[in-house]
Amino acid sequence: MVIQLRRATLEDLPALLALEGRCFDRPWPEGAFAAELALPYAQVWLAFDEGDPRPIGYVDFWVVEGEISLLNVAVDPRARRRGLARMLLAKLKTEGRAVGGEMIFLEVRRSNEGGLALYRAAGFEQIGIRKGYYAAEKEDAIVMSRALDTDGAVG
Numbered sequence: 241m242v243i244q245l246r247r248a249t250l251e252d253l254p255a256l257l258a259l260e261g262r263c264f265d266r267p268w269p270e271g272a273f274a275a276e277l278a279l280p281y282a283q284v285w286l287a288f289d290e291g292d293p294r295p296i297g298y299v300d301f302w303v304v305e306g307e308i309s310l311l312n313v314a315v316d317p318r319a320r321r322r323g324l325a326r327m328l329l330a331k332l333k334t335e336g337r338a339v340g341g342e343m344i345f346l347e348v349r350r351s352n353e354g355g356l357a358l359y360r361a362a363g364f365e366q367i368g369i370r371k372g373y374y375a376a377e378k379e380d381a382i383v384m385s386r387a388l389d390t391d392g393a394v395g
């Protein structure tokens with residue numbers, strides 16, 4: 241794979257939704273992505289494999305007063321375990337640093353073993369639990385964080 245990353249715009253919304261549908265059992269709806277793409281402090285980056293116009297991964301994060309909130313990172317099932325999420329998290333760090341980010345925070349479903357493994361490999365540590373955060377399934381969220389400048393396994 242020869243991967244290129246670029247920032248998403250509103251024109252990418254249909255392709256982003258299609259990717260989301262391939263990645264999640266409970267995909268975000270169109271309105272959620274439209275809102276993200278309009279927020280001045282949100283950044284959505286897409287990953288493309290050379291020659292394929294469809295994105296194969298994305299990362300969505302906010303930077304507000306030094307705090308980076310990682311909202312989502314997802315990779316097309318066909319492209320997993322090849323380092324793409326690593327690459328997207330490295331992009332988050334580069335861009336987050338460029339706009340003054342210092343700490344990264346995220347929430348992940350307790351049942352999401354792949355997500356938890358990725359974040360642990362990326363140097364995140366658990367800092368708390370939000371009971372029943374995912375209300376529809378009454379599932380807990382694991383809250384994780386890491387400083388931007390400490391060395392983790394990723395980026």
Ligand SMILES: CC(C)(COP(=O)(O)OP(=O)(O)OC[C@H]1O[C@@H](n2cnc3c(N)ncnc32)[C@H](O)[C@@H]1OP(=O)(O)O)[C@@H](O)C(=O)NCCC(=O)NCCS
Pocket residue numbers: 263264311312313314315316319320321322323324325326327348352353354355357358359361
């Ligand atoms: C989680 C997800 C983003 C990982 O993407 P990916 O491109 O396959 O991840 P990478 O190849 O960059 O993996 C980096 C490291 O994370 C860990 N990791 C990633 N996915 C893993 C899995 N399913 N099981 C165990 N470890 C995993 C490994 O340590 C891996 O390194 P290795 O392959 O050298 O062992 C992908 O599985 C996905 O899109 N899942 C659905 C969406 C999701 O749950 N997103 C995260 C929560 S919002």
